[in-house]
Amino acid sequence: MRTTSPARLRRSTLLAATFVTAAALTLxxxxxxxxxxxxxxxxxxxxxSGSQKAATVLDQPFTKPDLVLTDTTGKKFDLRxxxxxxxxxxxxGYTNCPDVCPLTMSNIAIxxxxxxxxxxxxxxxxxxxTDPKRDTPKALGSWLKGQDPxxxxxxxxxxxxxxxxxxxxxxxxxxxxxxxxxxxSTHGTQVVAFSPKTDKxxxxxxxxxxxxxxxxxxxxxxxxxxx
Numbered sequence: 649m650r651t652t653s654p655a656r657l658r659r660s661t662l663l664a665a666t667f668v669t670a671a672a673l674t675l676x677x678x679x680x681x682x683x684x685x686x687x688x689x690x691x692x693x694x695x696x697s698g699s700q701k702a703a704t705v706l707d708q709p710f711t712k713p714d715l716v717l718t719d720t721t722g723k724k725f726d727l728r729x730x731x732x733x734x735x736x737x738x739x740x741g742y743t744n745c746p747d748v749c750p751l752t753m754s755n756i757a758i759x760x761x762x763x764x765x766x767x768x769x770x771x772x773x774x775x776x777x778t779d780p781k782r783d784t785p786k787a788l789g790s791w792l793k794g795q796d797p798x799x800x801x802x803x804x805x806x807x808x809x810x811x812x813x814x815x816x817x818x819x820x821x822x823x824x825x826x827x828x829x830x831x832x833s834t835h836g837t838q839v840v841a842f843s844p845k846t847d848k849x850x851x852x853x854x855x856x857x858x859x860x861x862x863x864x865x866x867x868x869x870x871x872x873x874x875x
Contacts, residue, residue: 702853702854702861703851703852703853703857703861704851704854705875706851709846709848709850710817710848710850712731712842712847712848712849713738713812713813713815714815715727715728715802715808715809715811715812715815716804716808717776717803717809718804719785720788720792721789722785725800727812730772731772731774731842734770734844735771735841735843735871736773736774736841736844737756737771737772737839737840738816738840738849739753739756739774739776739839740813740836741776741833741835741837742779742833743777744783744833745833748837749837752857753773753792753795753796754795754859755857755858755859755861755862756773756796756859757773757795757796757799758862759859759862759865759866760773760798762863762866763866763870767867770844771870772800773800774800774801774802775788775792775800775802776802776803777802778820778823778835779833780803780804780805780806780809781823782831783803785801785803788802813835813836816838816840817836819834819836821834837855838853838854838855839853841853843872844871851865
């Protein structure tokens with residue numbers, strides 16, 4: 649059963665000059681709060697309202713974030729450097745998420761396992777925690793092992809994580825306690841797919857994407873083609 653607050657779906661107007669189409673888009677967050685305030689500097693991206701498509705292909709792809717964090721082995725991980733020229737899926741979430749995060753990663757894991765070995769070896773799936781205080785390298789590694797041991801987990805300074813997410817138009821707010829005293833992390837729930845040909849984030853998946861959707865699209869994403 650979903651525990652996320654109804655306030656987790658929030659609308660904002662596309663403000664960045666590069667997004668001149670200015671469509672009304674949805675923002676999802678697991679463990680959502682009742683605060684609907686948006687930082688005007690954040691561009692919230694997802695599938696267009698009313699769209700039944702799992703994937704949204706961007707006319708103007710995102711540049712891969714300049715993000716250097718710590719992986720599950722405790723070593724520095726430079727996202728741009730380590731994933732250059734590789735098909736890469738990036739998702740921001742946290743291990744204590746009650747619903748969307750584990751489902752999203754499970755869906756991707758199911759699809760990834762169906763790829764031929766050569767294609768599976770190319771794919772990089774990066775989970776960036778939005779709750780770094782609790783998601784230590786050890787905790788993050790243990791959680792991801794239950795999803796797919798090949799998935800990459802990153803943690804580190806919250807401000808750096810938040811800045812990296814904003815470069816992809818994804819809102820991430822500091823973890824806070826809800827009215828029941830439970831710590832929750834409010835964040836956008838989009839998966840961004842980066843092309844191995846350009847290293848640009850050219851496809852977005854919302855939380856409605858299923859394992860079947862990823863299974864259908866991953867072979868194309870691995871080759872840098874539009875799904």
